[in-house]
Amino acid sequence: MLVWMGLLYACTAPTTRSPEGTVRIRWARDPENLDPLIVSNASAYEVANLTHCSLLMGREEAHDFVPWLAESFPTVKHLGDTLLQVTYRIRPEATWDNGTPVLARDVALTLKIMNCTGLPTEMAQAMFGFIRDIRLDSADARRFTLVCAGQSPEHIRSSGDFSVLPEYILDPQGQLRTVSLADMRRQPTLAAAQALARRYQRLQLARHPENLPGCGPYRLSAWQSGRYLTLRRKKSWWADVYPAPPYQLQAYPATLIYQVIPDAATATLALRRGEIDVYGLMPAAEFTRLQQSADDRQRLAFYTADAYEFLTASFNVRQPVLRDAATRRALGFLFDVPALIKATQQGAATPSAGLISPRMKEYYNDSLALPAFRPAQTVAMLRQAGWQRQPTGRWQRTSVQGTPQILRFGVSYRAGEPSFETAALQFRAAAEAIGIEVELRPTEQAVLSRQLQAGETDMCIRNYSGNPFSYDFTALLHSRGIGASNTTQFSSPLTDHLIEQITTTEDTRKKRLLLRKFQRVMAQEMPFMVLYFLKYRVAASRAIGVVPVSGLKPGYEAARISPIKTPL
Amino acid sequence: MTILLPPVKQRLAAGWLVLVVLAGLFAPSAVSPPDLANINQPPFQGGHWLGTTSQGLDVGVSLWQGARTLLLVSLPAAFFTLLAGAVLGGTAGYWGNTRLRITHFQLALALFALLLTGLLLTYFPRFAFWILAGVPAAAAVAWAFLPGSTRSATRLALPLDSSILGLIALVNSVPLLVLVVAAAAVQRPSLTGVVALLSATCWPTPARLMRAATLQCRTQPYVEAAQAAGIPSLRILWRHIGPNALPVLLVRFPLTVAVLISLETTLSFLGVGLPAEMPSWGRLLAAVRQAPPDWWLILWPGLAITLTVLSLQRISGSENRR
């Protein structure tokens, strides 16, 4: 009977082609929580950037941030040794949905919310806690100055990287205009701050973000959690006054529909059946398979972009066996990177000598050797590192304390990710062939991150994601990052100093030299080995026009999909 | 209504099972290196007779080694599942809430033994085996010989039925995946861990069936006669109820193996099952997710599983027919 019903409806079901100006995009995951203070996953980040505007926006082609809500890149003044003054002016065209202009006091209120006790501000505090104060210009309501602690140039960029929220909804009476940022954090909480927290919570933004429309081009029109989310472009958006809007102010599709489809195979079918238009971050095998089918080539366009995400084998340098750099370097020769790229990425990935993408030509150290598969080299280098092959075939050495050590360790990776597993299996086979004992430990995500933080892993195969704007390796490799993101627990005075210099220098030539040196030191110390940089793949229906792709997640720029037909 | 099978098929079934056992016993323990140059290769080409997976593993070799995994995981787990189900279900069904009565002294003894075991285990985790074996044994000796276990003392009814049903409800109320994630948080996947996990999650169904069957048998006249004659309870369970209730469970043996193979697949698929270097038939099946058009990833392991389950069903079916 069901099949009969199916046949009946297959004949009567509406066509699946989308109307003009509508783009349907696949999401692997629901945004879950759309509170602008929380933004807890990539889908939520995508929505926040379409419904709200920040002062600055990272632009991949420029390798830098560009002004978005700000009129131009901010002017910066150093204040003493420890403070930084960043001065912005907001675009005069920018308005909220009710027609009132976006002003400096909206930014001030946003910062006050981030500092308001009683709200879920932990993430905002961690990311923007360095903004200590905001000073409004008395003459120009659009001009203001942020006082930032620390003089890193990275702070200039991140000081403009939060969604600006409207004061007219959150504080219609302007009660908080006289309250300073420091006062917001003070205990006991001010009555005005308590009232703000209550107003904010009454909006229930986690489930009803439409209660707080931002000044971005889109408005949320429907959201069925776990199923779909629909964004509609505002009829008149403030940036429409520009005859030729710059990159960051372009928004073409009239409707964006996001469909949540967790399973990759289902999503591929939906794309082929025309039930969705855009499939970002597609698995390599499926992508290649679709490319090889004539029918699909007819209907679908295929895009790739060099990503800043890379696959690494990271070592826990506190582990006695992996403590010396020579052993780590020796183990690096056991990865057959070209074969792995061919097998897991269908050949579409870029091997790299270090943690900077080879496409960043000015900073990439091209004199370093690319990873190579040379088990013989491993054997020679292990001997140099003091290891001796026993008659049993295993490797042993005497540690500094005089106790014998056996070269034996575990390789952890996130369970269920094929590219990690393939790399781990290949490494294990190569290691076993020369007598190194390796145990594979596929681990569930939450457990793995806890083990990494506690330093309980030996070697871990994982992805790191980078970006083209920032070269701040403090959290990743500095001694201060140990206990946070520096899961290799590696640090040395030389690299600590280099990292600090890199983050503080603004001179491109000097930065280039420092970064090249940093990559050389990293290749020598090898706290982690970079296997390859990924490519992001996007398959999209030709009917919706050209999809601009990017090397940053989600891999496409939904707002800039322009309805120009792609040539076949 | 019994079905007489041609002995040829019977022998074929036995032959296949023997083949699987032999393959499992003599499977190579070393994992062959993945052949990354020949991934997704169809069967009968190059050096890989049965094709390769998208990770470059040879399907034939994985099947062979998977037979050993079957011997080490699925069969023991199925056995323990049914054993636990039979013991607990039989206990609950036979004694119910009121029929097993013990004295206060015996209750205190049992609680003391439990507490002692817990304390010793926290302080001397290294002697876990001796503690787990020794304390209950000592308690059993005390139970049997110490005074106070005489008939004169007042007796308490042990709510065995309610406790076991509560335990079943507890195990069944936690969805498998949640349980698996919780277990994975405690320990790394290992062979015994997977067997324990599988048996711990699957025993309630046989237990409930056994309980229902025991309930039915207990009211039969011959059981009531045996009770009236003063035959000890364990003997009644073993001699009279067992032979009548167990067939209900035996029907389930091949089915339990089948369920466990598919569960083990789901575990491997979630990555919390067997260690990654241990190939299993289920994992081969799961590999098809990465390459849906690769029919050989379904065909060979599917064939192996089908043959095994059918053979088991045939063998156990013949035993069942008396």
Added chain:
Amino acid sequence: MLGAVALRHILRTIVAAWLILSVLFLLSRSTADPDSQLRNMVESNSRMGGLLEQPATSQQLLHRYGLYEPLFYATWQPATGWHWHGVQTQYHRWLKQLLHGDLGYSYRLEAPVWDVVKQALRYTLPLTLLAAALSIALALGVATATSYRPSARRWFIRVAHILQSFPLFLLALGLLLLLANPDALSWFPAFGLGPADQESTGWSRPGLLLYQLTLPIISLVLGSFPALAIQLDGALRHEFNRPYIATARAKGSSPAGIVWRHALRNAVLPTVTLLTELLPSIVAGSVVVEVVFALPGMGRLLADAALNQDFPVLLGGVGLVAMVRLGAQLLADVLYPILDPRIRPEV
């Protein structure tokens, strides 16, 4: 007298419910880990380094979620012995909330747990109820129809065993690739409840829903009916060896009449236990089917909650399943004596 028995049953069920919920609460909370929660948040951030302030931030998160208090009234440590914490404990607070009917707030979704669960049940219940009804009907139909046709029975038992050994995700994927594939048969939608702009209204709604749920329902039925059918068949066969069947046959009853009027009534008892086991899984949904067909039901909700350590949702969902389970057990206890008068109700 009967009232007292029922009251006893109900009281016992309430105690069991409290015990089970407490065990679940303590077990889940003892593995609480705010770091992984934080890690999820940090990973969504595109900046490379992550944050230096992670340890401090996870402390703040601990506070906000109320995880800083001791778990239970008393704790025992090998070094210091027993320690009494009074009522300022997570358990006490949770129990008090629960008695007021408050299941708490989801960490991840910032919404009341009950709302979240209700939302998920809206998708899960139609799916699982239909699937369960179909499975039972199919099992009854096939087992009785084949019970007096030996060769058909043999084939059906074989097929059922094979089906059972294939994991559900393969069945679901196979159906998808067969019946929703432009290369094969493109009869059904590939996912979920259809595209967002296709929200239909009025008379076509139930039909459309049924159409969209066809593939998930078929996969669930294929996954659950073999076990039922095999069990029923085994019990039927067992009954067939009993003397009363021979009597019935001697009286000249038709084979179908023997099955329906005599054997089935006795064979159904062990199967009732299986039926009551189906009930909780109706509420729990199926992770695999919901993931493959992109349905936002209970299975996916609970799996996500487990992976993201969203304990209030996890506990709420699992607790609900446990309650349904206990209810089903109560039902089975009531049904047994009715179906088989030889079993007297226990007092």
